[in-house]
Amino acid sequence: MRTKRCENEVWKSNKESDLVTAPAALNAEAPVIEVMGLHKNYDKVKAVNDLTMSVRKGEIYGFLGPNGAGKSTTIKTIMALTHPTSGVIKVHNTPVSTKTVDIHKDIGYLPEKISFYRNLTPVQTLTFLCELKGADPVVVDQLLEDVGLGDVSDRKVGTFSKGMVQLLGVAQAMIGDPSLYILDEPMGGLDARWVRIVRDKIRELNERGATIVFSSHILSEVQMLCDRVGIINKGALVAEDTIDNLSDHLELRPRLEVTITGLDGAVPDGIDAIEGVWNADAEGDKLTVSCDASSRIQVLVALERRGLTIKNFKTLDPTLEDAFVELISDHGGEQ
Ligand SMILES: Nc1ncnc2c1ncn2[C@@H]1O[C@H](COP(=O)(O)OP(=O)(O)O)[C@@H](O)[C@H]1O
Ligand SMILES: [Mg+2]
CATH class of the missing domain: 3.30.70 (Alpha-Beta Plaits)
Structure with missing residues (x-):
């Protein structure tokens, strides 16, 4: 069983906009990801609105919010795939920009929408991606086994269902054994059996030392896996805490x-x-x-x-x- 780690919680109530900070930091290490005052506008749409959050080393952080809340936009700015309108993002204590390629090399990233060449098999796909990432392709068969695609390793990806493409996306994120994973809705569109494969994989990667951030609009997925949760709505963080502390703060009284x-x-x-x-x-x-x-x-x-x-x-x-x-x-x- 994993131990709960966090003890320096920040709670932000959406109702009173109050801020309660628990006793001084016990965890002196800089967060792996820090998002500070992030704004991202698409014309008149405020996709992200003054978002501040942080992810600590070794935790599973659930980024939870309804559709359109701003999760993917936040993740894309962390990955330097889109520019923030304003605000600062640090990964491993280094400010992110499109030039900070080295930081992103060590991130296993699953984008919200992933697609692959239809005419390649998953083995060819992952072999190609290993070469791009400078990783040894010897791991390819194992990666496919890990995500339950071992039996279809010779089929063309063009024949895959949406769920199978998603699993291949999870497999490609694991190339190079990164220490940090950022997974955008990794369980989205998967049936129960595949959700379980991904959930178990996330746990296993975390137990082996990886820090994991994943987004979801489904509370139960986050509740089952996460040390801490950031809840985002309309581009703003409404709460960031452990599930236990959230339950206390929300006064879930019978x-x-x-x-x-x-x-x-x-x-x-x-x-x-x-x-x-x-x-x-x-x-x-x-x-x-x-x-x-x-x-x-x-x-x-x-x-x-x-x-x-x-x-x-x-x-x-x-x-x-x-x-x-x-x-x-x-x-x-x-x-
Ligand atoms: N490229 C874009 N152009 C214009 N609006 C966008 C774009 N991407 C996202 N949005 C809008 O920004 C808001 C946040 O979207 P998104 O980050 O995808 O939310 P989530 O991932 O939480 O579902 C939504 O209102 C969405 O319609
Ligand atoms: Mg999204």
Whole structure:
């Protein structure tokens, strides 16, 4: 099992724009990737709007956001494939520009849309790319096995499904055994079996020491793999933290909803004083109590004791998915 590493978290709430910084940095090493105040406009479209984020050595960083949030644009500026409108990006502490070719040589990059020569087989494709990257093509067969394409190594890529092309894209990113991977939606368009191959590969590469950034619009993919997550919406970072800390900050508190005859919008006396209750609200005949799961029974008993007639009750356990949807719906994604 991997250990959680990060302890110097920055939390940015989209609602209050507050910034909470946890105790001083324990991780003195410079981040592998630093994005500072990045803006990228395409004419009037603000694809990236004052984005600041950082990726630490050895972590799996999930770059999460709905379609159109600005993930690919950010990644392309990190890869120096497009110029920022303003802002600074550093990779391995070196400012990125189109001239910093050496930095990018050590990055395994999967672009958002990848295509290959249709008339080459995957073996020929990867052999050609090894030559371009100055890597030994002896690894080609193994790379294809690694991504589950061993059986189709002699077929022309032009006959491949979208998912198979994507897997070949993951294989080409691994050429040269890079120490840093930047994968733009590596699991996009893959069926469950192939998602698993890619997920296991990402874990394995990370366990062997690689730093990995991957983008996704699917929370569960990120949740399963990542040490830390940056959530982006409309070009801006709305949160950057560990999944655990995100859950805490988002106050994913269980709720109890009780329908009470004749409640008339008033919270019964003493309910919010019960241990484990954070908050109680009443609207019409509905009482909503945010409380520990273990305090639910006490709340119900207390209501009974007050002679109130409980018509119905239900429990609600919000998930990180709910919170993610709420975070991005505040700004409205381009789904
Ligand atoms: N080359 C481009 N020209 C104009 N607009 C673009 C271009 N690339 C991206 N955009 C716009 O920038 C925004 C961010 O896109 P993108 O970075 O691709 O988001 P994501 O990868 O999160 O889906 C979107 O509104 C998209 O339509
Ligand atoms: Mg994208």
